[in-house]
Amino acid sequence: xxxxxQLGSHVSVSEGALVLLRCNYSSSxxxxxxxxxxxxxxxxxxxxxxxxxxxxxxxxxxxxxEFKKSETSFHLTKPSAHMSDAxxxxxxxxxxxxxxxxxxxxxxxxxKP
Amino acid sequence: xSGVTQTPKHLITAxxxxxxxxxxxxxxxxxxxxxQQSLDQGLxxxxxxxxGEERAKGNILERFSAxxxxxxxxxxxxxxxxxxxxxxxxxxxxxxxxxxxxxGELFFGEGSRLTVL
Numbered sequence: 001x002x003x004x005x006q007l008g009s010h011v012s013v014s015e016g017a018l019v020l021l022r023c024n025y026s027s028s029x030x031x032x033x034x035x036x037x038x039x040x041x042x043x044x045x046x047x048x049x050x051x052x053x054x055x056x057x058x059x060x061x062x063x064x065x066e067f068k069k070s071e072t073s074f075h076l077t078k079p080s081a082h083m084s085d086a087x088x089x090x091x092x093x094x095x096x097x098x099x100x101x102x103x104x105x106x107x108x109x110x111x112k113p
Numbered sequence: 114x115s116g117v118t119q120t121p122k123h124l125i126t127a128x129x130x131x132x133x134x135x136x137x138x139x140x141x142x143x144x145x146x147x148x149q150q151s152l153d154q155g156l157x158x159x160x161x162x163x164x165g166e167e168r169a170k171g172n173i174l175e176r177f178s179a180x181x182x183x184x185x186x187x188x189x190x191x192x193x194x195x196x197x198x199x200x201x202x203x204x205x206x207x208x209x210x211x212x213x214x215x216x217g218e219l220f221f222g223e224g225s226r227l228t229v230l
Contacts, residue, residue: 041223043203043222043223099161103156105155106155
């Protein structure tokens with residue numbers, strides 16, 4: 001079975017500060033990993049994904065994540081937070097066979113001016 | 114715009130009633146997924162259809178059912194509604210052929226917000 005744990009349901013940073021959202025996964029097969037963002041009253045939008053190959057993945061809006069198999073982690077980072085980054089972020093894992101995504105509980109990011 | 118269309122966007126109904134949520138996937142996507150998002154449970158996978166056939170089931174209650182039609186749109190039927198069914202219901206679609214090795218990226222609609230009073 002696959003599962004995802006996001007550490008911290010709420011993270012608050014100042015504008016311009018580093019954003020770090022933590023995600024750990026459990027999977028019995030090589031995982032595909034995703035980060036999605038949900039803005040208020042909207043659906044989920046893909047930020048980035050790891051499938052195979054390079055373990056440092058770059059996504060939209062300046063976000064990136066690094067797949068660390070030894071740590072079973074896929075943390076999301078952004079060097080400098082913008083006010084527009086305030087949203088809920090979800091980490092997800094799939095079994096790479098066209099199947100469902102299993103989501104973490106989400107982390108709400110607040111950005112203070 | 115993800116290309117996934119969900120209707121209605123908002124729905125208010127009473128306990129014991131039945132509702133139908135509709136989803137049109139992106140053009141060409143054969144897989145449709147339904148998720149329920151609530152404050153206490155987070156994003157829960159309900160069910161997946163691929164080209165009209167049920168492929169995976171998650172935490173879907175027996176009072177809930179779904180189907181995917183030949184034109185690939187899908188409907189989620191919720192019956193004997195309870196207060197706890199109030200949630201945001203998302204539909205997502207995927208271009209990945211079921212069972213093949215693929216990236217598994219899902220494209221989400223904007224959701225149908227169900228309020229049960």
